[in-house]
Amino acid sequence: MQHTPDTLAQDFMQLRGYLTRLAYNVLGVRQEAEDIVQDVVAGMLAKVQEIINTDVESSSLASITITNPKAYFGRAVLNRALNRKHTMQREIAASYWGVWLPEPEVHEFTTTPTFDQHSVSLGLLRLMEILTPSERAVYVLVELFEESYADTAQMLDISQETARKQLQRAKEKLEGGKQRFTASRERHVQFFQAFSLAMQEGSIDELRSLLKEDACSYSDGGGKVVASRIVVQGREKCILALLNIAEWAKKAEPATWLPCWVNGRIGASARHNETGRIITILTLEADDDGITELYSVRNPDKLPLV
16 A cells, blocks of 8 residues: 555554553553653654655655554564563663562543553563563564564564464563463452551451462662662562561651553552652452562652652
């Protein structure tokens, strides 16, 4: 199909939400994803301006043959996202203080939310960090976006056979961890509500009944605020850490906790009573029998401003 600059720009704008979600699921950082898509927009506008400033009738850029706009723009965004992911992994390994968690997507709590069909829980985003960037991109495209192997191969500039092999490797790496995230959305809400009540009451017995024996707690402060530098492993250690930090926070960071949606799952935000700023985002993962993982994002750079 022949595209003029105007129709190509229109296609891009229609796909912008899809492209931003795609980049975010590869990177785990919302702002980085938006910046990448914006860079592609800027590149498109520059190209359009170049066409305007030339003799369109004689220019080879007057029209472009594109059979699949989604794959065309997806490839541009993924190229940038994959390059950035490689760099991020090196930076995190070399200098990030403590536990690194993805940047959460936080939305106001409603009883009947509308979920993005491509929304990925914070737990799965964290788990996907064990994949190589290329494995992650294939997994996101095929498993989460349900793209065909043909379109996936086109977007990543690989063969369909390579895409299949990378998806298989990704599934094998993720299989064990994903078994910890099997609770339904309704069951997840029940666990979170019970957990919140147990924390309010400081009930060790109730926390023991909710957390599984091999539960883990992840806290990301980025070296800027108080947070555990390591993953806390085991039910009893998690409970001790949770109650200790809750007692400390009452005096050092008095805050009001409110429910919110975190990457399509129920969670809570802590808003400082004096400054009004969000200082913590909390959510969890669970299987059918109990809470398996807790996530506390406290790095100010990853938190909503309002």
